[in-house]
Amino acid sequence: xxxxxxxxxxxxxxxxxxxxxxxxxxxxxxxxxxxxxxxxxxxxxxxxxxxxxxxxxxxxxxxxxxxxxxxxxxxxxxxxxxxxxxxxxxxxxxxxxxxxxxxxxxxxxxxxxxxxxxxxxxxxxxxxxxxxxxxxxxxxxxxxxxxxxxxxxxxxxxxxxxxxxxxxxxxxxxxxxxxxxxxxxxxxxxxxxxxxxxxxxxxxxxxxxxxxxxxxxxxxxxxxxxxxxxxxxxxxxxxxxxxxxxxxxxxxxxxxxxxxxxxxxxxxxxxxxxxxxxxxxxxxxxxxxxxxxxxxxxxxxxxxxxxxxxxxxxxxxxxxxxxxxxxxxxxxxxxxxxxxxxxxxxxxxxxxxxxxxxxxxxxxxxxxxxxxxx
Amino acid sequence: xxxxxxxxxxxxxxxxxxxxxxxxxxxxxxxxxxxxxxxxxxxxxxxxxxxxxxxxxxxxxxxxxxxxxxxxxxxxxxxxxxxxxxxxxxxxxxxxxxxxxxxxxxxxxxxxxxxxxxxxxxxxxxxxxxxxxxxxxxxxxxxxxxxxxxxxxxxxxxxxxxxxxxxxxxxxxxxxxxxxxxxxxxxxxxxxxxxxxxxxxxxxxxxxxxxxxxxxxxxxxxxxxxxxxxxxxxxxxxxxxxxxxxxxxxxxxxxxxxxxxxxxxxxxxxxxxxxxxxxxxxxxxxxxxxxxxxxxxxxxxxxxxxxxxxxxxxxxxxxxxxxxxxxxxxxxxxxxxxxxxxxxxxxxxxxxxxxxxxxxxxxxxxxxxxxxxx
Numbered sequence: 001x002x003x004x005x006x007x008x009x010x011x012x013x014x015x016x017x018x019x020x021x022x023x024x025x026x027x028x029x030x031x032x033x034x035x036x037x038x039x040x041x042x043x044x045x046x047x048x049x050x051x052x053x054x055x056x057x058x059x060x061x062x063x064x065x066x067x068x069x070x071x072x073x074x075x076x077x078x079x080x081x082x083x084x085x086x087x088x089x090x091x092x093x094x095x096x097x098x099x100x101x102x103x104x105x106x107x108x109x110x111x112x113x114x115x116x117x118x119x120x121x122x123x124x125x126x127x128x129x130x131x132x133x134x135x136x137x138x139x140x141x142x143x144x145x146x147x148x149x150x151x152x153x154x155x156x157x158x159x160x161x162x163x164x165x166x167x168x169x170x171x172x173x174x175x176x177x178x179x180x181x182x183x184x185x186x187x188x189x190x191x192x193x194x195x196x197x198x199x200x201x202x203x204x205x206x207x208x209x210x211x212x213x214x215x216x217x218x219x220x221x222x223x224x225x226x227x228x229x230x231x232x233x234x235x236x237x238x239x240x241x242x243x244x245x246x247x248x249x250x251x252x253x254x255x256x257x258x259x260x261x262x263x264x265x266x267x268x269x270x271x272x273x274x275x276x277x278x279x280x281x282x283x284x285x286x287x288x289x290x291x292x293x294x295x296x297x298x299x300x301x302x303x304x305x306x307x308x309x310x311x312x313x314x315x316x317x318x319x320x321x322x323x324x325x326x327x328x329x330x331x332x333x334x335x336x337x338x339x340x341x342x343x344x345x346x347x348x349x350x351x352x353x354x355x356x357x358x359x360x361x362x363x364x365x366x367x368x369x370x371x372x373x374x
Numbered sequence: 375x376x377x378x379x380x381x382x383x384x385x386x387x388x389x390x391x392x393x394x395x396x397x398x399x400x401x402x403x404x405x406x407x408x409x410x411x412x413x414x415x416x417x418x419x420x421x422x423x424x425x426x427x428x429x430x431x432x433x434x435x436x437x438x439x440x441x442x443x444x445x446x447x448x449x450x451x452x453x454x455x456x457x458x459x460x461x462x463x464x465x466x467x468x469x470x471x472x473x474x475x476x477x478x479x480x481x482x483x484x485x486x487x488x489x490x491x492x493x494x495x496x497x498x499x500x501x502x503x504x505x506x507x508x509x510x511x512x513x514x515x516x517x518x519x520x521x522x523x524x525x526x527x528x529x530x531x532x533x534x535x536x537x538x539x540x541x542x543x544x545x546x547x548x549x550x551x552x553x554x555x556x557x558x559x560x561x562x563x564x565x566x567x568x569x570x571x572x573x574x575x576x577x578x579x580x581x582x583x584x585x586x587x588x589x590x591x592x593x594x595x596x597x598x599x600x601x602x603x604x605x606x607x608x609x610x611x612x613x614x615x616x617x618x619x620x621x622x623x624x625x626x627x628x629x630x631x632x633x634x635x636x637x638x639x640x641x642x643x644x645x646x647x648x649x650x651x652x653x654x655x656x657x658x659x660x661x662x663x664x665x666x667x668x669x670x671x672x673x674x675x676x677x678x679x680x681x682x683x684x685x686x687x688x689x690x691x692x693x694x695x696x697x698x699x700x701x702x703x704x705x706x707x708x709x710x711x712x713x714x715x716x717x718x719x720x721x722x723x724x725x726x727x728x729x730x731x732x733x734x735x736x737x738x739x740x741x742x743x744x745x746x747x748x
């Protein structure tokens with residue numbers, strides 16, 4: 001059986017500032033020896049996917065045109081998008097599904113359920129890829145359990161690997177009630193890594209506490225800064241991963257770390273503590289300016305952090321070990337939870353778009369391309 | 375001849391918020407085998423010294439009380455100063471002078487002119503220290519040529535060492551008409567390192583051009599950002615050292631670097647170029663918040679950088695080689711220029727204070743403790 005076409009969600013931004021999302025019927029070229037074709041059964045809508053789909057557009061202009069979605073892209077954003085203008089692009093980072101066809105050297109994969117590395121084009125009915133980009137899931141694992149086997153699990157594993165490589169021994173995490181935050185909490189509990197989770201309301205505090213978290217601080221409370229300082233003192237954290245990006249959170253964390261580090265100084269220095277304090281920004285929930293202020297001393301750093309770039313600095317064997325660990329703990333440490341399952345067509349439904357562009361903490365949608373609503 | 379006392383400039387901030395600068399007569403303890411006593415002949419007033427002397431105070435409250443200077447320290451600044459409150463502290467980082475007495479194992483130094491590592495207490499007539507903290511100057515070098523042999527020379531050498539260690543091949547520098555900036559320009563010319571110098575007015579452009587600088591951009595001009603992008607493109611700089619700190623300069627540099635790096639991308643990525651772009655803030659000419667905004671992609675970092683902490687990460691032999699190079703190029707690459715020579719008493723003169731707290735670019739004062747104004 002040769003799959004010669006697939007349905008695929010594609011995005012086109014034209015140079016005159018129109019975004020168009022559509023589901024296109026696209027041909028699949030014949031496979032090479034080391035390639036497979038996967039019937040995609042589940043693909044998550046991660047925040048980065050949502051930004052890829054609609055982040056450039058002015059959502060107030062969104063409208064349905066036939067079976068497509070169209071929206072305006074503000075002129076000011078077009079220069080930053082120039083490499084992709086007028087080029088139809090497949091959407092969706094990661095997914096899982098069943099191998100339905102395989103080249104000569106990949107026959108062993110036929111019939112196996114696999115997770116697919118973030119290559120783009122996961123919102124599709126079928127996808128052709130290299131066998132090496134498949135993570136074979138343990139027998140009996142359903143696709144929906146493996147759909148998020150790459151980005152979130154490797155993100156949290158990347159965080160603790162970064163922590164160890166840069167000589168820290170504890171972590172601070174923001175927007176910590178998210179899927180990533182809950183996963184990081186489970187991983188840190190398993191690894192005995194002290195973790196400070198910063199959340200935005202009492203419900204999220206309870207959620208993480210119910211999952212065994214010890215140090216949860218609520219940024220909406222009056223005594224947030226004091227509580228943060230004490231949690232950092234209790235854990236010794238000098239590294240934070242921040243999903244927010246804009247505003248003052250990174251600086252607030254650095255100032256709290258510096259305040260703790262100064263407690264052990266015996267002599268005065270205008271430069272503060274020499275212990276290096278680092279915040280890596282890996283998300284952009286707040287796209288505004290990052291304000292770095294306060295009494296930080298001189299031993300601090302803030303910067304961007306992207307899991308795929310970080311993994312590319314590791315030895316391939318080390319990455320392989322991380323992937324194998326994910327596969328074996330998919331139902332425990334690295335389990336993902338979804339708010340709802342939606343079809344490919346639902347991704348283009350204005351009501352569903354309204355839901356998934358809210359970025360509500362802990363909410364995540366799973367695209368199941370073969371669901372039929374007709 | 376045993377020196378049993380010295381005159382020393384000391385600073386005391388009391389816990390009720392009074393700053394007091396005075397010249398005190400202090401005893402010198404007997405020397406150990408590995409110690410020397412130096413008659414200090416020259417000590418620079420670096421920006422960090424000025425901040426140590428007066429940075430905490432409200433300068434509008436400055437007054438002469440007998441032979442002392444007093445000023446108010448705003449209450450809000452006291453918590454950050456707590457380790458030094460009510461403790462009289464010697465002032466001045468580096469200096470040079472003549473060894474007048476030495477312990478048994480340091481006899482070879484007697485009579486030699488030496489530069490003294492930044493230990494604090496350089497605004498004094500005599501100073502006792504370990505022989506290993508002396509950098510013996512070539513015969514015939516006057517103290518005033520060696521007074522700034524540590525901080526500025528090791529700062530610029532530290533910058534290019536950092537550049538090489540972190541895999542960059544060119545530099546951007548701000549406030550580049552400063553003493554450090556002119557020195558960095560000479561060093562980069564000698565080492566064939568492409569350098570982009572950011573200055574604030576046309577006079578400073580001319581100054582650096584007259585010293586052989588190729589890429590000088592003036593932040594006061596309309597086309598500053600365009601000129602900065604082109605200078606970065608011409609040099610390939612992905613590392614900057616920033617003396618300003620506050621405001622938007624670090625982000626402006628990062629955005630310009632990112633814009634240049636994206637020129638070589640062939641496919642679109644929402645994350646921008648994977649080439650890491652770094653700004654190290656080593657000074658605080660603008661103490662306001664640092665605003666990190668703009669289209670920076672995800673591969674960027676901003677952080678504090680302090681030469682002495684950086685040197686402590688190097689192999690001692692490597693530091694020794696840097697120090698030896700400074701000694702041999704004190705009159706060329708690492709020459710310092712002073713606006714005026716002042717006495718210890720002048721450091722406490724309100725008119726002189728007004729001059730040295732202006733932080734005018736390129737202006738620097740040299741304290742000559744043994745000048746007598748009487």
